[in-house]
Amino acid sequence: MRRLLFSVVGVALLLAACGSPPKSSEAKAAPAFDLPDLNGGRVSLASLEGKVLVVDFWATWCGPCIKEIPEYAEFWRKNQPRGVEVLGVVMDSGSPDEILDFIREYKIPYHQLLGDDEIAGAFGVNQGLPTTFVIDGEGVIRSKILGSPPTKFDKLQETVDAALVG
Numbered sequence: 001m002r003r004l005l006f007s008v009v010g011v012a013l014l015l016a017a018c019g020s021p022p023k024s025s026e027a028k029a030a031p032a033f034d035l036p037d038l039n040g041g042r043v044s045l046a047s048l049e050g051k052v053l054v055v056d057f058w059a060t061w062c063g064p065c066i067k068e069i070p071e072y073a074e075f076w077r078k079n080q081p082r083g084v085e086v087l088g089v090v091m092d093s094g095s096p097d098e099i100l101d102f103i104r105e106y107k108i109p110y111h112q113l114l115g116d117d118e119i120a121g122a123f124g125v126n127q128g129l130p131t132t133f134v135i136d137g138e139g140v141i142r143s144k145i146l147g148s149p150p151t152k153f154d155k156l157q158e159t160v161d162a163a164l165v166g
Contacts, residue, residue: 027142030055030135031122035089035113038100043087043113045139052163053135054079054086054156057115057125060093060102064148065130069106071153076110084160089115091129132156136163 030053034044056072058065076086090112093099103112125131127146134143134156143159145152 027140030133030139030141031119033119033122035115035119038090038096038103038112038114043111045135048085049139050137052084052137052160054084054132054160055089055123055135056087056130056132057089057091057120057123058130059091060099062129066106068130068148068152069108073107073109075153075156079157079160080110082164084164086110088112089119091115091120091125134159134163136166 030045032045034042034046037043054075056068058068060066072086072088076084079086088108088110090099093102096114099112099114120126123131123133124144130148132143132145132152133141136142142163143155145155149155
């Protein structure tokens with residue numbers, strides 16, 4: 001009897017593992033946004049249609065975010081000629097002038113937008129910073145990376161390369 005029970009449980013687990021992936025792993029459209037940039041203009045998802053985007057939610061007080069700045073600058077230099085846009089979405093980091101001072105001090109070359117709770121909620125940025133998304137030219141989120149794992153920029157490059165081809 002015990003052997004039969006283990007067999008039934010084993011088959012059930014095997015079938016569950018072979019099932020379709022959960023809905024959360026399916027690709028979904030990026031939320032529309034229209035955010036102020038630090039140059040006095042605005043940037044919207046619609047204005048970037050057809051481009052592959054790397055959207056990084058970060059803050060000036062976030063240690064891992066600051067540590068990534070040189071890698072993002074290099075990533076931007078490498079991919080910008082290929083038509084890839086890197087957008088920083090700065091969260092809870094003081095006044096625009098304070099943020100501009102920080103950007104100058106750290107020599108951040110890629111575009112910075114001012115984020116708020118609404119855009120963070122729309123993207124599901126609720127587990128911490130940095131949180132990074134790759135959005136393909138059709139406006140579909142291809143990747144979400146929470147935090148700053150050691151392979152982050154390899155994964156970003158792979159996802160961007162695939163989005164540019166596909």
